Amino acid sequence: MILSILIQAFGTICTKYAAEAYDISITILLYFVIIGGMGLQVFVWQYSLKYYPLSFAYPFRSLVNFIVVFAAFVLFQEPITLMKILGLTVITVGVFFLTRDMGAF
Numbered sequence: 001m002i003l004s005i006l007i008q009a010f011g012t013i014c015t016k017y018a019a020e021a022y023d024i025s026i027t028i029l030l031y032f033v034i035i036g037g038m039g040l041q042v043f044v045w046q047y048s049l050k051y052y053p054l055s056f057a058y059p060f061r062s063l064v065n066f067i068v069v070f071a072a073f074v075l076f077q078e079p080i081t082l083m084k085i086l087g088l089t090v091i092t093v094g095v096f097f098l099t100r101d102m103g104a105f
Contacts, residue, residue, distance in 0.1 A: 001045075001052060001057055004041050004044040004045040004061075005063050005064055005067070007037050008061070008064050010037055011041070013075065014033055014034050015030075015034060018034070055098070056099055060095065060099075062091045062094070065091055066088055066091075
């Protein structure tokens with residue numbers, strides 16, 4: 001499940017790089033990387049669903065938001081604002097309540 005989340009975050013980051021690329025060949029290459037990653041992510045996600053109930057696994061996909069906010073800060077010098085921190089806090093609380101009956105926490 002973690003690999004699926006990481007692949008999804010990587011695809012999002014590559015999308016940002018593709019949007020900012022000045023060379024069309026780099027943009028096209030990044031699109032192929034993104035599409036390949038999406039295909040791999042589907043298989044990894046389906047594999048993880050063999051072992052976890054969907055109602056347990058799906059909330060963890062919101063962890064992508066944490067990775068993307070951190071990557072945007074590090075790679076693109078985007079600020080981490082109070083509203084982003086509050087939003088991530090709401091997500092964390094939501095994941096906690098959605099998964100607590102399943103013994104994750």
